[in-house]
Structure formats: C-alpha cells, structure tokens
Amino acid sequence: MPTLLEVERVSRSFGGVAANVDVSFTVQAGEIVGLIGPNGAGKTTLFNMIAGEIAPQSGVIRLDGAVVCGRGPLAAARAGIARTFQVVRSFDTMTVLENVMVGAFAHAHRTRTAMAEAAAVIGATGLAAHADTPAASLTPPGKRRLEVARALAMRPRLLLLDEMLTGLTPAEAQEGVAMIRALRAQGITILMVEHVMEVLLPLIDRAVVLDLGRVLTVGTPAAVVRDPGVIRAYLGERYAAA
Amino acid sequence: MTPVLLLQVMALGLLTGLVYALVAAGLSLIFGLMDVVNFAHGQFLMLAMYAAFAVHAASGVGVALELPLVVLLLFVLGVATYRGLIARALGVATNRGMVQIFVTFGLGIFLTGAAQFVFGGDFRSIGDGMLANRSLILHGLHLPLAQVAAAVVCLLAFAALALISRTEFGRALAATREDREAVALIGIDRNRIFALGWGLGCAAVGVAGVMLVQFYYVSPNVGADFALIAYVTVALGGFGSLLGALVAGILIGEVEALTALLLEPSLKQVGMFAIYLAVLMLRPRGLFGRL
Amino acid sequence: MAKLPDNAILRRRRRELAAGGAVLLALAVLPLPIADVYTQNLIIMALLFAGLAQAWNILGGYCGQISLGHALYFGIGGYVSTLLFLRAGLPPSLGMFAGGLAAGAAALLVGWPCFRLSGHYYAIATLVVAQIAYLLALNWDFIGGATGLYVPFHAESWGDLAFRTTKRPFHYIALAFAAAAWFAGYLIEGSRWGYAWRAMRDDPVAARSLAVRLLPSKMAAASISGGLAGIGGAIFAQYVGYIDPDSVMSLQLSILIALPAVIGGVGTLWGPLLGAAVQVPISEVSRSWLGGAGRGSDLMIYGALIVTVALLRPAGLASLLRPARRPPPAAEARNANAA
Numbered sequence: 001m002p003t004l005l006e007v008e009r010v011s012r013s014f015g016g017v018a019a020n021v022d023v024s025f026t027v028q029a030g031e032i033v034g035l036i037g038p039n040g041a042g043k044t045t046l047f048n049m050i051a052g053e054i055a056p057q058s059g060v061i062r063l064d065g066a067v068v069c070g071r072g073p074l075a076a077a078r079a080g081i082a083r084t085f086q087v088v089r090s091f092d093t094m095t096v097l098e099n100v101m102v103g104a105f106a107h108a109h110r111t112r113t114a115m116a117e118a119a120a121v122i123g124a125t126g127l128a129a130h131a132d133t134p135a136a137s138l139t140p141p142g143k144r145r146l147e148v149a150r151a152l153a154m155r156p157r158l159l160l161l162d163e164m165l166t167g168l169t170p171a172e173a174q175e176g177v178a179m180i181r182a183l184r185a186q187g188i189t190i191l192m193v194e195h196v197m198e199v200l201l202p203l204i205d206r207a208v209v210l211d212l213g214r215v216l217t218v219g220t221p222a223a224v225v226r227d228p229g230v231i232r233a234y235l236g237e238r239y240a241a242a
Numbered sequence: 243m244t245p246v247l248l249l250q251v252m253a254l255g256l257l258t259g260l261v262y263a264l265v266a267a268g269l270s271l272i273f274g275l276m277d278v279v280n281f282a283h284g285q286f287l288m289l290a291m292y293a294a295f296a297v298h299a300a301s302g303v304g305v306a307l308e309l310p311l312v313v314l315l316l317f318v319l320g321v322a323t324y325r326g327l328i329a330r331a332l333g334v335a336t337n338r339g340m341v342q343i344f345v346t347f348g349l350g351i352f353l354t355g356a357a358q359f360v361f362g363g364d365f366r367s368i369g370d371g372m373l374a375n376r377s378l379i380l381h382g383l384h385l386p387l388a389q390v391a392a393a394v395v396c397l398l399a400f401a402a403l404a405l406i407s408r409t410e411f412g413r414a415l416a417a418t419r420e421d422r423e424a425v426a427l428i429g430i431d432r433n434r435i436f437a438l439g440w441g442l443g444c445a446a447v448g449v450a451g452v453m454l455v456q457f458y459y460v461s462p463n464v465g466a467d468f469a470l471i472a473y474v475t476v477a478l479g480g481f482g483s484l485l486g487a488l489v490a491g492i493l494i495g496e497v498e499a500l501t502a503l504l505l506e507p508s509l510k511q512v513g514m515f516a517i518y519l520a521v522l523m524l525r526p527r528g529l530f531g532r533l
Numbered sequence: 534m535a536k537l538p539d540n541a542i543l544r545r546r547r548r549e550l551a552a553g554g555a556v557l558l559a560l561a562v563l564p565l566p567i568a569d570v571y572t573q574n575l576i577i578m579a580l581l582f583a584g585l586a587q588a589w590n591i592l593g594g595y596c597g598q599i600s601l602g603h604a605l606y607f608g609i610g611g612y613v614s615t616l617l618f619l620r621a622g623l624p625p626s627l628g629m630f631a632g633g634l635a636a637g638a639a640a641l642l643v644g645w646p647c648f649r650l651s652g653h654y655y656a657i658a659t660l661v662v663a664q665i666a667y668l669l670a671l672n673w674d675f676i677g678g679a680t681g682l683y684v685p686f687h688a689e690s691w692g693d694l695a696f697r698t699t700k701r702p703f704h705y706i707a708l709a710f711a712a713a714a715w716f717a718g719y720l721i722e723g724s725r726w727g728y729a730w731r732a733m734r735d736d737p738v739a740a741r742s743l744a745v746r747l748l749p750s751k752m753a754a755a756s757i758s759g760g761l762a763g764i765g766g767a768i769f770a771q772y773v774g775y776i777d778p779d780s781v782m783s784l785q786l787s788i789l790i791a792l793p794a795v796i797g798g799v800g801t802l803w804g805p806l807l808g809a810a811v812q813v814p815i816s817e818v819s820r821s822w823l824g825g826a827g828r829g830s831d832l833m834i835y836g837a838l839i840v841t842v843a844l845l846r847p848a849g850l851a852s853l854l855r856p857a858r859r860p861p862p863a864a865e866a867r868n869a870n871a872a
C-alpha cells in the first residue's frame with residue numbers, strides 16, 4: 001500500500017504548553033488509523049495542523065508526497081483532506097441538504113450537480129429522512145453524521161474524524177462504526193480520534209498513541225494495548241474505570 | 243504657530259480626551275462583560291446632560307447636587323435597560339447579534355424622540371453655573387475651569403472604576419466575563435452581575451454627562467456625535483479594556499485638537515477617524531484588546 | 534450522475550419565482566388608481582428602500598457582514614451619476630450604472646482592509662469609513678460641499694430620468710430597481726456563492742474546512758451589495774433633483790438602509806421588501822402626522838417599533854410567512870440514523 005499521509009517531526013506549542021513535540025508517523029492509503037491518548041495529549045492540535053487550520057512550528061506534513069501543512073485550510077481541503085470537529089460545527093440556518101451541498105461545491109460548480117451529489121451522500125450516511133430539516137434541530141448524533149456527510153461530499157482522500165463516536169449510545173456508536181467501515185470500502189483513508197476503546201480497537205488497522213504531545217508508540221491495536229507505557233499513561237486508568 | 247499655542251491646544255485636547263475616555267469606559271465595560279455594544283450609549287449621555295440641566299434649573303445648587311442625583315438616575319436606567327430589554331435580546335433564538343444591535347439602536351431613537359418631546363429641539367447649557375466662564379491660568383495656559391473640573395472628575399471616576407474592579411464585585415464581573423457557564427456553578431447570579439454592569443457603565447456616562455453640560459450645549463441630537471467618538475475610542479483601545487479606553491480617549495482628544503489646529507476645524511473628526519483606522523489595520527483588536 | 538429527484542429546495546425556488554412574478558405584476562398596476570401625490574411618493578420611497586435593503590442584505594444578511602456604512606455607496610452612486618451628468622453630460626440612465634460601478638469598486642476598497650476585522654470591530658469600522666467620507670464630502674467644493682448640487686433639468690425624458698409633471702415614471706424606475714435587487718438575491722440564493730456565504734456566516738471555521746474562500750467571498754458580496762446601493766443612490770438623486778452629503782451620506786441613512794432588512798428578516802429573500810413596506814410608511818406617516826405637533830413623538834413611536842419587532846420577531850416579519858417548521862422529534866432522528 002502506498003503512503004498517503006506523512007507526518008514528520010511536527011512540533012507546535014501554545015505559549016508554554018507543548019501540544020505536539022516531534023510527532024512522526026505515516027498513514028497508508030486505505031487504512032483506518034486511530035489516534036489515541038489522554039485528554040490534552042495534543043490530538044486535536046495535530047488534526048488542526050493536518051487540516052491546515054494552524055501551522056506547525058517545525059516539521060512537515062505531506063499528503064501523497066506534497067507538502068500540505070502551513071498553507072491554510074483551503075489548500076488542505078483542495079489537496080483532499082476533510083475533517084469533522086470535536087465540538088460540532090453545523091451551519092445552523094441551513095437545512096441538512098444545504099449543509100452537505102456546501103461540501104459538494106468544493107468540486108461541483110453547478111448547483112444541480114452539487115445538489116445531486118449531496119443527495120447521494122445524504123442517502124449513504126442515513127440522513128435521507130432529514131434532508132430538509134434545519135441543521136439546528138438535529139440531535140447530537142444527527143449533527144455528527146451531518147459533519148461526516150458534509151466532509152464526504154468534498155470527495156476527500158483522507159478523512160479526519162475527531163471524537164465522532166463520543167457521547168453516542170452503544171447502539172448509535174455501532175451504526176457509526178458500520179458507516180466508517182463502509183467509507184473505507186469506498187477507498188477513503190481514515191484517521192480518527194476516539195476515547196471509547198471498546199469501539200475503536202476492533203475498527204482500526206493501527207493506532208498512534210500520543211501522550212503529552214509526544215508519540216508514545218505506533219502499532220496494531222493488539223500490540224498497543226499490551227504496551228506497558230501505554231497502559232501506564234492511558235489505558236490503565238480507563239480500563240480500570242470501565 | 244507659537245509653542246504656547248501648541249501647548250494650549252494640547253492641554254485642551256487632554257481635558258476633552260479624559261471626558262471621551264470616561265464615556266468610552268462605560269461602553270467598554272458593558273461590552274467586555276457580555277459582548278453587547280450599546281448603540282444607545284450617546285443617548286444615555288444626552289439624557290444625563292438633560293437631567294443635570296433640569297436639576298440645575300430646579301435647584302441651582304450646582305455640580306455637587308447634580309452629580310449624585312444624575313449618576314443614581316443613570317445607574318437605575320442602566321439596570322432597567324438590562325432587565326427590560328437586553329436580557330430579552332440576549333435570550334432570542336435567532337439573529338442574536340443583530341437583534342442586540344437594533345434593540346439598543348431603537349432605544350436610542352426612542353430616547354432622542356423623548357428628549358425632543360420633553361425639552362424641545364433647542365440647544366441648552368448651564369451658562370450660569372458656578373464653573374461657567376471662569377478660567378485657570380497655568381504657566382500662561384488658559385484653561386476653562388469647567389473643562390478642568392470635568393477632566394478631574396472623569397479621572398476620579400476612572401480611578402473608582404479601577405478600584406471597583408478590585409473588589410469582590412469586580413472579581414465577580416471578571417469571572418462572569420471569563421466563563422459565563424461556570425459562574426452559575428459557584429453561585430454567582432449572572433443576570434444580577436450583568437444588570438449591575440449595565441448600571442455601572444451607565445453611571446460612568448452619567449458622570450461624564452453632568453460634567454460635560456457645564457460647558458457644552460445639549461440638544462436631543464448631541465448624543466450621536468459623542469457616541470461615534472465613543473465607539474471609535476473603544477474600538478481603538480480594544481473592546482473590554484478599561485486602560486485601553488483611557489489611553490485611546492486621551493489619544494483621540496489630542497488628535498482631534500491637533501487636526502483642528504493644524505488642518506482645518508471642520509476636519510477635526512477626520513483626523514481621529516483616520517488614526518483609528520490606521521491602528522486597527524495593524525492591530526485588529528485595538529491597542530489593548532484581548533486577542 | 535444520479536438523477537436529481539424533485540426536492541424541497543427546488544420546489545421552494547419555483548414557488549418563490551412565481552410569487553416574485555405575481556408581486557411584480559401587482560406592484561406594476563398598483564399606481565394606476567392612485568392619484569394622490571403623497572401616497573405615490575410613499576410607495577416610491579418604499580420600493581427604493583426595498584431595493585436598498587436587499588442590497589444591504591446581500592452583504593449583511595447572506596454573508597453576515599453587518600455594514601453600518603452603506604450610505605457611503607449610496608452617496609457615491611448619487612454623486613458619480615450627478616457629476617457625470619453635470620460635468621460630462623452623460624445621461625443619468627447610463628450614469629446610474631457608472632455610479633453603481635464606482636460604488637461597487639469603493640465597496641471593494643473598503644472591504645479589503647475591513648474584512649480582516651470581525652464582529653463589532655467590522656461594524657464600527659464601516660461606520661467610521663462612511664463618516665470620514667461624509668465629512669470629506671462636506672468640505673469638498675468640487676462636489677458642491679455642504680451646499681450640495683442641483684441636478685440640471687432639460688426636458689422630461691427617460692434618458693435623463695427626469696420627470697416633473699408626474700411621479701409615475703419614478704414608480705417604475707424604483708420598481709425596476711427593487712425587482713433587480715430581489716432577483717439578484719434570488720440568483721444568489723441558488724448559486725454556489727449563496728451557499729458559501731451562508732455557510733461562512735453560520736460558521737467560518739467549518740466553511741473554510743470545506744474549501745470556502747472567506748475573503749474572496751466577502752469581497753464578491755461587498756461589490757454586488759455596494760454596486761446595487763450605488764444605483765439606488767443615483768435613482769434617489771434623480772428623484773429628488775438635488776444631492777448633498779446630509780441627504781445621501783449620513784449615518785442615519787446607513788441605518789435606514791439596513792433597518793428594513795432587519796425588520797423584515799435578515800438573510801431572507803422577502804425580508805427587505807416586507808420591512809420596507811412596514812418601515813417607510815410608518816416613519817413617513819408618523820413624521821407628517823406627529824412630527825409637527827408632537828415634537829419627537831414620531832421618533833418615540835419609530836424607536837419603540839424597532840425595539841418591539843427586534844424582540845418579538847428576531848427572525849423578522851418574513852418568519853410570519855414561512856409555514857411553521859415541525860421540530861423533528863428526537864425519536865424520529867434516531868430512526869433515521871438506524872436506517
């Protein structure tokens with residue numbers, strides 16, 4: 001499998017807080033990679049850098065060999081990177097279909113094309129019954145789905161999902177898992193942040209573990225859960241609590 | 243142009259600037275607290291001026307009586323405005339930003355009309371007050387007593403605002419500003435703080451209004467000019483910053499005075515507006531705005 | 534590509550186009566039975582402000598950039614067309630488009646620096662820019678300074694947009710302007726721009742993650758909005774026959790241009806027209822009935838009205854037209870997710 005995303009020695013700090021320190025890893029095309037780590041580990045910061053929202057202070061991020069970081073969200077989006085947000089951001093005065101059309105307009109120039117594309121994506125993400133509902137009145141899981149649909153309408157190559165399954169009931173989370181599997185089947189590479197291990201580990205091919213801004217380890221889910229460093233930093237407390 | 247003239251003009255600019263600063267401080271305080279720009283701010287100032295004028299006409303006692311009465315009146319008006327209008331405007335489901343602008347704007351029009359209704363359209367001033375027509379001569383500088391008094395009182399009011407921000411109440415204000423959700427948890431009544439903030443912001447305008455009417459004419463439309471200057475001052479200093487309002491107020495006062503002297507009196511506002519725009523291009527959040 | 538099924542958006546747009554045609558027709562026959570000059574004037578002003586408010590709405594409503602300085606573009610349009618007529622003999626029927634172009638260009642010039650500011654900083658900056666222009670205009674003798682300029686009158690003609698014996702032609706000029714502004718709004722709503730603008734108004738961060746270009750979008754909205762306002766200014770100057778900074782560039786005017794959109798419904802197609810239909814008569818009638826006798830009671834009524842509408846109908850009067858949307862019950866949303 002060819003490498004799609006390369007994160008190479010990326011660092012970023014906010015004032016005194018080192019949010020990311022020398023972070024390096026790669027994601028192969030077609031993979032589902034989980035990005036895990038305790039609260040404040042720097043996961044969202046890393047997403048923001050991959051998506052061009054903020055620039056790394058050092059290091060580079062490449063998509064398919066071309067540098068994408070530090071050029072703003074527009075360049076990242078055009079390169080084929082789409083994302084969802086940890087705190088949902090829907091276009092609340094617009095309907096679900098209209099929300100998704102905004103994503104489709106990234107490549108469609110005519111309104112009808114965008115509309116058809118958005119309608120198809122909405123169907124595939126299980127939002128068809130809500131096409132004409134204002135986004136503001138969707139339930140929280142509905143809004144998360146909407147963000148995914150909006151991102152998909154851009155026809156991305158890499159999809160970044162930030163805690164998309166968090167706060168869902170187990171049944172809803174399983175629907176989300178099914179949707180993510182279906183996306184991979186379409187050839188979309190996925191990098192996802194998730195705290196719910198029971199849901200995440202069976203889904204992903206590999207995991208990247210961040211702690212205090214540094215990569216603790218990278219490996220298969222099975223290897224990662226056995227890593228003593230990881231257990232100490234993160235899983236121990238979680239599993240104990242769970 | 244002699245150096246004395248220059249100094250004279252700059253001294254007057256400073257005196258005026260301190261009044262601007264206090265007017266702006268009231269606006270800034272309210273904004274800093276809840277992200278609301280009061281577009282009726284100039285009309286509150288106008289009301290304070292009329293109130294002082296009325297107290298003067300009725301009693302003839304002078305500033306000593308006008309200040310406490312008018313400041314109290316404006317405080318009550320501020321609290322009432324928050325309780326009656328702003329709290330509602332913040333509670334609407336859609337278009338919150340726009341509703342808040344136009345509610346205060348409508349209030350401003352209403353107050354202008356009310357002033358016209360009660361006092362008529364004439365220009366009035368306290369021409370016979372004890373501060374009127376007297377000057378302080380200082381090293382050859384000729385400073386009207388009323389303006390000196392206004393500047394001093396405004397500076398004192400600033401000091402009072404700065405002191406208040408150090409009290410228990412001030413800390414509650416700051417906490418409410420920082421995190422609106424969390425304060426509810428520690429037992430601070432957000433609505434009460436907001437109402438008091440409005441009271442305080444309007445009281446500051448009350449002080450400025452009383453001092454201003456000692457030497458400046460009041461008419462129903464006087465608020466618009468001062469309001470415009472106040473918006474510019476607040477944006478220049480940075481919304482929500484008390485220090486910013488003070489520095490920007492003085493700066494605006496000076497720029498205005500110097501433009502009038504060096505260029506052309508009718509362009510005096512152009513100078514200050516241009517400075518404001520220039521600063522904003524370099525610092526989009528003003529001199530002391532939190533980024 | 535998948536065949537496009539009929540959907541609510543397309544149905545709504547067809548309905549709105551039909552309604553637009555019907556309203557246009559109604560407004561076209563409206564003046565025929567009205568002989569009263571006062572009423573004629575009222576309707577013309579309402580149409581003019583409907584167009585102006587729609588122009589404002591394109592930037593302030595769809596794009597979410599609350600400009601408090603649209604009098605600047607209105608004034609530029611008026612002055613450019615009047616001066617071209619006065620100094621170069623260009624008939625205002627053409628001059629108004631030159632005025633629109635100049636105003637659109639001015640909006641780009643203002644937008645370039647000001648769009649870096651957000652929220653109240655942007656609103657106040659637009660207000661200040663307009664105020665600077667107003668003060669400069671007062672002092673600029675070439676354009677008549679504070680005294681203003683009279684529009685020369687040669688003969689009644691459509692080329693000169695000059696009519697003295699009847700107001701009726703101006704009804705159709707104002708109607709054409711309002712209709713053009715409405716149609717611009719209609720086209721924008723259905724276009725890629727319209728989607729991008731509304732998205733960035735609702736959430737700029739999410740919008741730019743979807744490849745929406747923020748600054749160019751705002752600039753496009755500003756130029757269309759300013760250009761339309763400029764054409765309105767040129768029409769106004771022709772209608773009144775006179776132009777001075779107070780009547781075309783004042784702060785009050787900036788607010789009057791924005792108000793109908795706010796009263797009627799910001800970011801809606803019908804809001805500006807509705808708002809103007811309410812605002813203009815109320816302000817005119819209260820002024821002429823109460824202004825003299827009541828001294829200020831007109832302003833009190835007017836101000837109270839703005840406050841009341843803003844508080845009771847935050848989404849504007851247009852929200853009365855829309856059928857109440859059924860809020861989707863939570864259970865139903867769950868089912869959809871399961872599907």
Ligand SMILES: Nc1ncnc2c1ncn2[C@@H]1O[C@H](COP(=O)(O)OP(=O)(O)OP(=O)(O)O)[C@@H](O)[C@H]1O
Nearest residue numbers: 014017018019038039040041042043044045046086
């Ligand atoms: N814009 C910012 N300004 C200042 N500090 C920031 C900023 N963004 C992130 N940080 C800090 O960087 C660190 C990493 O934050 P980040 O949001 O990336 O963590 P995270 O792994 O996504 O955490 P969570 O699981 O809670 O979402 C935290 O200490 C956070 O406070």
Ligand SMILES: [Mg+2]
Nearest residue numbers: 043044045086
């Ligand atoms: Mg995070």
